[in-house]
Amino acid sequence: MSEYTISSSPHIRDGETISGIMWRVNAALLPAAAFAVWWFGVPALVNMVVGVVFAVASEYVWQKAMHQPVTAFDGSACITGLLLAMSMSPVLPPYMVAIGSVLAIVVAKQSMGGLGFNIFNPAHIGRAALMVSWPVAMTTWTKMQDMRAGVDAMTSATPLNILKLQGYDALLSTFGGQANLYWNMFIGTRNGSLGETSTVLLLIGGLYLIGKGYVNWIVPVVMIGTVGVLTFVFGPAGLFSGDPLFHMMAGGLMLGAFFMATDMVTIPMTVKGQVIFAIGAGAITVLIRLVGGYPEGVCYSILLMNALTPLIDRFTKPRIFGAGGDK
Amino acid sequence: MFRSFLGGIHPHDGKELAKDKPIEVMPAPAEVVVPMSQHIGAPCAPCVKVGDLVKRGELIGTSPAFMHADIHAPVSGKVIRIEERPHSGRISCQAVVIENDGEDSWADGLPLARDWQAMTNEEILTAIQSAGIVGMGGATFPAHIKLKPAKPVDILILNGAECEPYLTADYRLMLEMPAKIVEGAQILARVLGVKRSVIGIEDNKPEAAAAMKKACEGTEIEVAALKTKYPQGAEKMLIKVIADREVPMGGLPMDVGAVVQNVGTVAAIDDAVVRGLPLTERIMTVSGDAVAEPKNLCVRIGTKYSDAIAFCGGFKEEPDKLLAGGPMMGMAQFTEEVPVMKGSSGILALTRKLTEHGPEMNCIRCGRCVKACPMGLVPSMLSILSQRQDFTACRDSYGLMNCVECGCCTYICPAKRNIVQYIRNAKGFVRAEMAKAKAKAEQAKKEGAKA
Numbered sequence: 001m002s003e004y005t006i007s008s009s010p011h012i013r014d015g016e017t018i019s020g021i022m023w024r025v026n027a028a029l030l031p032a033a034a035f036a037v038w039w040f041g042v043p044a045l046v047n048m049v050v051g052v053v054f055a056v057a058s059e060y061v062w063q064k065a066m067h068q069p070v071t072a073f074d075g076s077a078c079i080t081g082l083l084l085a086m087s088m089s090p091v092l093p094p095y096m097v098a099i100g101s102v103l104a105i106v107v108a109k110q111s112m113g114g115l116g117f118n119i120f121n122p123a124h125i126g127r128a129a130l131m132v133s134w135p136v137a138m139t140t141w142t143k144m145q146d147m148r149a150g151v152d153a154m155t156s157a158t159p160l161n162i163l164k165l166q167g168y169d170a171l172l173s174t175f176g177g178q179a180n181l182y183w184n185m186f187i188g189t190r191n192g193s194l195g196e197t198s199t200v201l202l203l204i205g206g207l208y209l210i211g212k213g214y215v216n217w218i219v220p221v222v223m224i225g226t227v228g229v230l231t232f233v234f235g236p237a238g239l240f241s242g243d244p245l246f247h248m249m250a251g252g253l254m255l256g257a258f259f260m261a262t263d264m265v266t267i268p269m270t271v272k273g274q275v276i277f278a279i280g281a282g283a284i285t286v287l288i289r290l291v292g293g294y295p296e297g298v299c300y301s302i303l304l305m306n307a308l309t310p311l312i313d314r315f316t317k318p319r320i321f322g323a324g325g326d327k
Numbered sequence: 328m329f330r331s332f333l334g335g336i337h338p339h340d341g342k343e344l345a346k347d348k349p350i351e352v353m354p355a356p357a358e359v360v361v362p363m364s365q366h367i368g369a370p371c372a373p374c375v376k377v378g379d380l381v382k383r384g385e386l387i388g389t390s391p392a393f394m395h396a397d398i399h400a401p402v403s404g405k406v407i408r409i410e411e412r413p414h415s416g417r418i419s420c421q422a423v424v425i426e427n428d429g430e431d432s433w434a435d436g437l438p439l440a441r442d443w444q445a446m447t448n449e450e451i452l453t454a455i456q457s458a459g460i461v462g463m464g465g466a467t468f469p470a471h472i473k474l475k476p477a478k479p480v481d482i483l484i485l486n487g488a489e490c491e492p493y494l495t496a497d498y499r500l501m502l503e504m505p506a507k508i509v510e511g512a513q514i515l516a517r518v519l520g521v522k523r524s525v526i527g528i529e530d531n532k533p534e535a536a537a538a539m540k541k542a543c544e545g546t547e548i549e550v551a552a553l554k555t556k557y558p559q560g561a562e563k564m565l566i567k568v569i570a571d572r573e574v575p576m577g578g579l580p581m582d583v584g585a586v587v588q589n590v591g592t593v594a595a596i597d598d599a600v601v602r603g604l605p606l607t608e609r610i611m612t613v614s615g616d617a618v619a620e621p622k623n624l625c626v627r628i629g630t631k632y633s634d635a636i637a638f639c640g641g642f643k644e645e646p647d648k649l650l651a652g653g654p655m656m657g658m659a660q661f662t663e664e665v666p667v668m669k670g671s672s673g674i675l676a677l678t679r680k681l682t683e684h685g686p687e688m689n690c691i692r693c694g695r696c697v698k699a700c701p702m703g704l705v706p707s708m709l710s711i712l713s714q715r716q717d718f719t720a721c722r723d724s725y726g727l728m729n730c731v732e733c734g735c736c737t738y739i740c741p742a743k744r745n746i747v748q749y750i751r752n753a754k755g756f757v758r759a760e761m762a763k764a765k766a767k768a769e770q771a772k773k774e775g776a777k778a
Contacts, residue, residue, distance in 0.1 A: 004649045004661055008748035010734030011677060012338060012492065012654040013684040016741040018691055071688070116689035116742070214693075269694035269705065318703040320726045321333075321563065322576040 018115070021214055022075030028205035029082055029259065035201050036194040040090035040142060044194040048085040050094040054101035055081030062110045076115050080104050083123035083259060086195020087252055087299065088130070089141050096134055100126035120306045121266050124299050131299075141191050158192045159185065160251045160295040168236050168243065178243075185249040196255040206258030214264070216271060219278045220257040224248050226282025234290055253285065256298035266306045273309075273316035281305045332564045334701040335556040336735045338655065340531070341493040345614045345621040350499045352625045353638050355402045355427050359629030360412050360666040361387065362422045366461040367468050368394030373423050379406045382434040384605045387423050396469040396669075397459035399605035401627040404428040415651035415658060415665040422666070425629070439603040443510075448518050451600050458599030459606050459669070464497075464560070464589035465652055467670035470596060473588070474518055476581035482570050483516050485526040487535065487590045488553060488560030491653025494673045496612045497590050499623045501528065501535040505542035508590050511597035512548050519586055524548045525569050526590070531555040557655060558733040562587045564701055576729055591672075606669055613639045617646035617676035626667050632674050633663035646676035647683075654681075655734040688742040696736035696746060702729050706736035706746045713749035718756040727753055 036044040060072035081101045088097065104126030112118040131138050143156045159181075162171045175181035175190075184190045188198025196202075209215040228244035235242030247253070261267065261281050268274050281301045288297025364370035369392030375381060381400040388398035404427045414420035443451060456471035464486060485508065489497040501508060508526070516524045526543070528536045530552045540550045551569055553559050563574045565587060572583035580587050588596075591610060598604040607628055614621035619640030626635055632649065636642070650657035651665065652672055667674075696706040704726050712721045721727040730750050737746045 004659065005647050005682065006659045006661055007648075008745060008751060009657060009659075009732070010655045010738050010747065011648055011650060011657065011659065011682055012738065013743060014336075014338065014739055016695075016739065017685060017743070018688055018741050021691075021693070021741055069686070114689060116691040264693040265691050267692075269692055269697050269707065317705055317725075318697060318700075320576060320704060320729050321567075321702040322573045322578065322729070323703070323726075324573075324575065 018076070019074040022079060024212060025079050025209065025214065025259070026075055026082060028208045029079070029086065029195070031201040031204055032188075032195050032198050032255070033082065033086060035188055035198045036086065036090065039188060039197065040194050044090040046094055047088070047090060047092060047097045047194060048082060050097045051085030051101050052078050052081035054098040055084070055105050058102045058105040059110065062106060063114075066110075068114070071115065074115070077105060077109075080109065080122045080126070083195075083255075084126045087123065087127050087193050087255060088138065090194040091140060091142050092130075092137055096130055096137060099133075100130045103129045116265055118265055119309070120303055121260050121263050124260060124303050124306075127299050128303060144191055156191070158251070158295065159190055159246070160289065163246075163250075164289075164295040171246075182245060182249070185246065193252055193255075196252040199249045199254050202254040202258055206254075209258070209262070215258070215262040216274055218271060219262050219267070219274050222275055222278035223257040223261050223282040223285075224253060226279050227253055227285055230283060230286040231290070234286070247286075247289070251289070251296040252298040256281075256285075256302055260298075260302050261305075266309060268309050268312045268316060270313070270316045270318055273312045276312050276316065277305050277309065280308065331554050331556065332559075332567045332701050333703065334699050334735065335558065335564075336699050336738055337555070338492050338557055338738060341614070341616075341654075342495050342498070342531075344493065344616075344618075345495045345612050345623055346498065348495075348499075348622050350503055350610055350623045350625050353627075353630065353635065355431060355627045356630050356634040357427050358407075358631075359401050359425050359427065359627055360422045360631060360664075361398060361401060361425065361629040362412065362414050362420045362666060362668060363388045363398060364414070364417065364420050365398060365467060365628070365668040365670065366396040367466070368392060368396070370420065371395060371398050373409050373421070375406050375409075375423060377406050377409055380404070381406060381425060382432050384434040384437045384607060386605075387425075394469065394472065396461045396467075396471075397457060397605075398423075399459055399607055400425060400434075401607040401629045402427040403430050403432045413660075413662050413665045415660055415668065415671065437603055437605075441601055441603060443514050443600050446600070451514060451518050454600045454603065455596055458595070458604065460592060460595050460599055461606075461669045462589055463591035463595060463609060463670060463672070465656070465670050465672050466562075467668075470588070470592055473586060474515065476519070476586060478581045479584060480519055480581055480586050481521050481523065481584045482586075483512065483519055483521045483524040484565055484569055484585055484587045485512055485524065485548075485590050485593055486560055486562070486565055486587055487526050487528040487532075487539065488565060489532070490529060490555075490557045490560040491655055491657070491672070492557075493614045493675055494612045494653050495614070496610045496623055496672055498532050498535050500594060500610050501532075501590055502538050504594060505538045507594045507597045508539070509542045509546060509548060510601065511593035511595075513546060514596060514600050515586075515588065515593065516547070521586075522547070525551050527551050527553050527559075527565050527569050529553050529555040529559055557735065558701060558731075561701065561731055561733055563731070576726075609667070609669065609671065611635075611667065611671050612673040612675075614673065615646065615650075615675040615677045616681060617642050617644045617678045619643040628667055628669060630667045631663065632660070632665050632667070635667065635674055636663065636676065642676060644678045647679040647681075648675075648677045650675040650677065655738065656732065684743045687744050690742055690744060693741060695739045695741065699735040699739050701733060701735065702726075702731055704730060706730075706750070707744075709753065710744055710746040710749040713753040718753045718760075721750075721753040722757050727757060730754070
């Protein structure tokens, strides 16, 4: 007679695993990461490799030291390291990236209890920590050829920087007109954090995640849409004079909306809650961009909404079957 | 088109293994083990002694309790033992062991031919009660009690969804004996006094739906094609989809005017009323990737799993799990010695390939369980709170007691968390607390009366 395994039902499971999800998210980031290497060169590659290696290594060391099962290679630490590097300047010294990775994993993730228990997006905590530690390095960008035809000059400002410090007209003249501005923002040939520049490649990665069911389309759509609407309404020349298309493609919004505001661990679990999260993140982003002291606010807006997630979850529980009320 | 219910999953259904195997009558084994508890409610007490000679269909177990269903001898022969035997739902249970004399002679007066239309409702209900019929989809609720609802009902729903993977018994029954189901449904519709009767069949069984439709021609019974989605066959989901009514929290189908019966139960009711036959056999699926020849069998109650599996060619691979029922809600068995009971819809033997999954990890809050839960719960929170032993929070803030344990959450969990197990654990604790509180209140009442 056979020895049978006894356990509670159900007795079959589907094939999806945590590492399967995590590695596919990494894969979705690859197009934008590859573009960064082509556009920004070797420093971008170095920073991404350093970010990933230090994130994975610090998770491994932590779990060994704490006598926990090692899950450092499940892909989630890799995402953290990659996202961190991608959300920072390509010319940031690699040792700073390494410190950011270690802080992200140790402070934001493992000390909270590891994957699943972290309240904040680890990559964004790493970025915020570096921002307060090395504000100058964190806002120093690549020197690149000025786009203006016939002008042989170097600029080291991101589009949002130019907008904040010199105004919208200066931005247009830098890129040589609105159509040029949009095109460069769309394909990614502009200055900025190393992984955030290419709208189209981030979209491709995001669509893949939506197709896989890891990301609810409503989150990026609502977050980016909120930014679009608010930046149009509160334009530089009075109400309804903004440039929503620019704002929707600028800064880290595409990267944040598709890859960070959708980090399942740190956002609400119900669709209703996710919509609230996305509206909040979009609104805070606009507030920081238009009113605050920083040119970009995606990182802080998502962190702030992360803090509200447990509260949102509590108030957006699904309606229990048979409970009456709205169906 | 019918509305669907929220949530649900699409597991690999494995039905191809036994789907095309016609129902085969398995000869009664040399020995049957008839447990005295095959229904929800009070267990029966044997009304025969060791050494008694019994005929097929003779009453061998009954109870004075309201909530019970009588138990009859599935074969003719000699009672050789009355003792504790393994039981597929409760580890062990008192059982009457009958040695088959091979004669298969029916008890006096059986079978008989009756015209149900000439019978009164009372006579029909008595016939159902004395045949010991229970819900044969697995819930094993005594049928005669369900058919006397305390509230007015206006719709009878026949459950032919068979949403559990691997099981094909109801499918074959609908395909091969649709007339029995239709007649049984007509009997029930009259007893309940309902105008509307609907058979719900998932749309992955078009042949069964076609057969039922044909058999229903000229009657008032409708056939509804339902979206193939687990757990479509759950009572509450079926009522929602077919009648667009939601059974209230903690309520019963009759609270929304519905009675649901499994098609197998309806066929058994037809046998009981029209032919006077007690429930002594049933149709079940023996399948799984470890079984040599998966089959749909008509087996005697009391047939040991080992006999049924041997009849299906034994194992071709080493099974890791032996299940009573389907893979989503069935119970894992520790021995092949357990017997087939009235509620046994299937025996599954699955190899490690199907049952294996990685180690349990932390919840990553992916929300897949929230999306899959047909009851609108947050299974991930229930599992986490139960793990922390915060059972009161499970009950008060997260609707613990509404869980139907369908297993959707656990099936799709990428962290391979045993969510249903955590929930059962919490429910057990809450029920124990409730029982304790009740006992305390009664004690206080007694003391109050004394003083």
